[in-house]
Amino acid sequence: MEQPIAVTRQSFDDWMIPVYAPADFILVRGEGSQVWDQQGKSYIDFAGGIAVNALGHAHPQVLAALVEQAGKLWHLGNGYTNEPVLRLAKQLIDATFADKVFFCNSGAEANEAALKLARKHALDSGNREKNQIVAFNNAFHGRTLFTVSAGGQPKYSQDFAPLPGGITHTPFNDLAAAEQVINGHTCAVIVEPIQGEGGVVPAQPQFLQGLRELCDRHGALLIFDEVQTGVGRTGSLYAYMNYGVVPDVLTTAKALGGGFPIGAMITTDKLAKTLGVGTHGTTYGGNPLAAAVAGEVFSLINTPEVLDGVKQRLEWFIAGLTEINLQYPIFSEIRGAGLLIGCVLNPEYAGRAKQLTQLANEEGVIALIAGPDVVRFTPSLIIPEQDVKEGLARFARAVARICS
């Protein structure tokens, strides 16, 4: 057989469109919550592929589901349905408020579908003026033109103008401000129950309750973007279940496939009728290979053991991080829910989250940032205690370096 092409981190700079600035090493293998680079160096993975690898790497049952389906049927296209996608739909319906499911390949696509559904639903009601979308400052909903415009960070959208219109942004967790902009022209409000990319900022319960009431009053759809918070991340299957506020439409992706690309928009029977035959679609959406993997991931995560285990693991993290912070007071706050953890840097260390994660890499741990001032951890939901301890010990060495 021909030798594979030799690749190094330099190859990225040589060959890739530079929208990312990846770390200066290349990971080649993973098992559970450990990964190894080209040189054989080991890392504890506290990032989980940005809240995606919710069962770690190479989970034996997920791997078996992938291999089994890979030997049967990979793809058909939506002129033909398939068994794995129907089973996955039923799993989502049985576990949530929803009656109907649309599958796609990413979080952005799930949100794109949700926003399109909201626009068409309002139009179908006969009100041509009811097309306004309310979204929140610092929100993140993906990178398609519609979803990046709904996102609340102009730096990600402004260079791509003209942007889709009819989107208003208002401060997160400020119900009085939301009340000023939600009215009879509003077709949808889109919100993350916990802003992930925006800094791991949980919504206050009264805020989400208030949005629910405003949407009901004005006939607008409440869309929860649970792309990051979904599939067990917060210790509930979906974060809306913690809040006791039920949306009209929910989007889920990231952990849904445990590393295999898949997304979904779920909604009620009544709203699902909006998107009739031919109104929306995507080639790969509900592909049998993706659906078979997601079905296995979903049934493994949606158990009391795994969901309660998330709360247990949060305690391990809080204990370890509190200890680090006693020795080196670097964090002003540790926030989030379950295994979506944001460590906010003290003003003294403002802007240095990226540097801290780079030092963490050197010490052998993978961590994320959520903006310049927040270090974020989104590990596997089943990370063993030993890996939490070892990863935090390595992280502590990185903290010590930045604090000395």
Ligand SMILES: *Cc1c(COP(=O)(O)O)cnc(C)c1O
């Ligand atoms: C990651 C993310 C998205 C975008 O998902 P992609 O799969 O990258 O398109 C959307 N919303 C939230 C809340 C996210 O965290």
